[in-house]
Amino acid sequence: MSKVQVAPSILSADFARLGEEVSAIADAGADYIHVDVMDGHFVPNLTIGPNVVKAIRSVTDRPFDVHLMISPIDSYIDAFVDAGADILTVHPEAGPHLHRTIQHIKSAGIKAGVALNPATPASAVEFVLDQVDLVLVMSVNPGFGGQKFIPSQLKKIEAVRKMIDLSGRDIRLEVDGGITPETAPQAIEAGADMLVAGSAVFKDGPQSYAANIAALRPGG
Ligand SMILES: O=C(CO)[C@H](O)[C@H](O)COP(=O)(O)O
Numbered sequence: 001m002s003k004v005q006v007a008p009s010i011l012s013a014d015f016a017r018l019g020e021e022v023s024a025i026a027d028a029g030a031d032y033i034h035v036d037v038m039d040g041h042f043v044p045n046l047t048i049g050p051n052v053v054k055a056i057r058s059v060t061d062r063p064f065d066v067h068l069m070i071s072p073i074d075s076y077i078d079a080f081v082d083a084g085a086d087i088l089t090v091h092p093e094a095g096p097h098l099h100r101t102i103q104h105i106k107s108a109g110i111k112a113g114v115a116l117n118p119a120t121p122a123s124a125v126e127f128v129l130d131q132v133d134l135v136l137v138m139s140v141n142p143g144f145g146g147q148k149f150i151p152s153q154l155k156k157i158e159a160v161r162k163m164i165d166l167s168g169r170d171i172r173l174e175v176d177g178g179i180t181p182e183t184a185p186q187a188i189e190a191g192a193d194m195l196v197a198g199s200a201v202f203k204d205g206p207q208s209y210a211a212n213i214a215a216l217r218p219g220g
């Protein structure tokens with residue numbers, strides 16, 4: 001399996017100093033910048049939109065992994081592509097035609113991911129697996145940082161890992177929610193190769209970011 005990569009979620013950053021925070025996690029070893037976009041409708045929280053993504057894009061050359069929790073999804077894709085997203089990940093429930101949404105993202109020349117809510121089965125991604133670059137397994141219900149990892153998702157991570165390996169395609173398996181030094185090894189053991197972590201990275205301030213990121217990697 002490829003090296004485990006860490007994508008800190010800026011949901012737990014100090015929004016008053018967002019540019020500095022993005023720069024600090026990049027310097028601390030983040031492989032991606034995970035951006036949680038929430039609309040107050042698909043999920044019960046409101047966060048940031050494409051203007052903020054555009055504003056922080058110039059702070060680092062790390063890829064932006066943009067997790068879209070908005071519905072209906074399709075009319076927002078181009079704005080996030082233009083803002084500088086490198087990966088756009090969408091939920092199957094967020095639009096009427098997942099395959100078409102993925103094609104839209106791919107036709108813009110960037111990577112496409114599909115995010116599975118805790119109650120959404122692995123099979124929801126089966127017939128688009130030939131199109132996607134990433135599958136994101138949500139290990140909390142989407143909407144907030146700082147929640148507890150839901151253990152039943154480990155079985156789904158294993159199932160998605162099997163599907164990816166069988167496909168023979170280069171697809172990242174990302175796990176998002178409640179990732180800590182205690183739960184990261186379980187997610188990796190089940191097959192994850194990309195870990196999102198918000199509260200576990202941003203706790204204790206910038207002087208701890210490098211250690212917090214390192215603690216999530218295998219053997220960390
Ligand atoms: O998508 C998300 C929530 O919907 C966040 O990426 C996730 O919750 C990260 O935060 P934490 O590591 O604190 O759980």
Ligand SMILES: [Co+2]
Pocket residue numbers: 009034035036067176196
């Ligand atoms: Co997320």
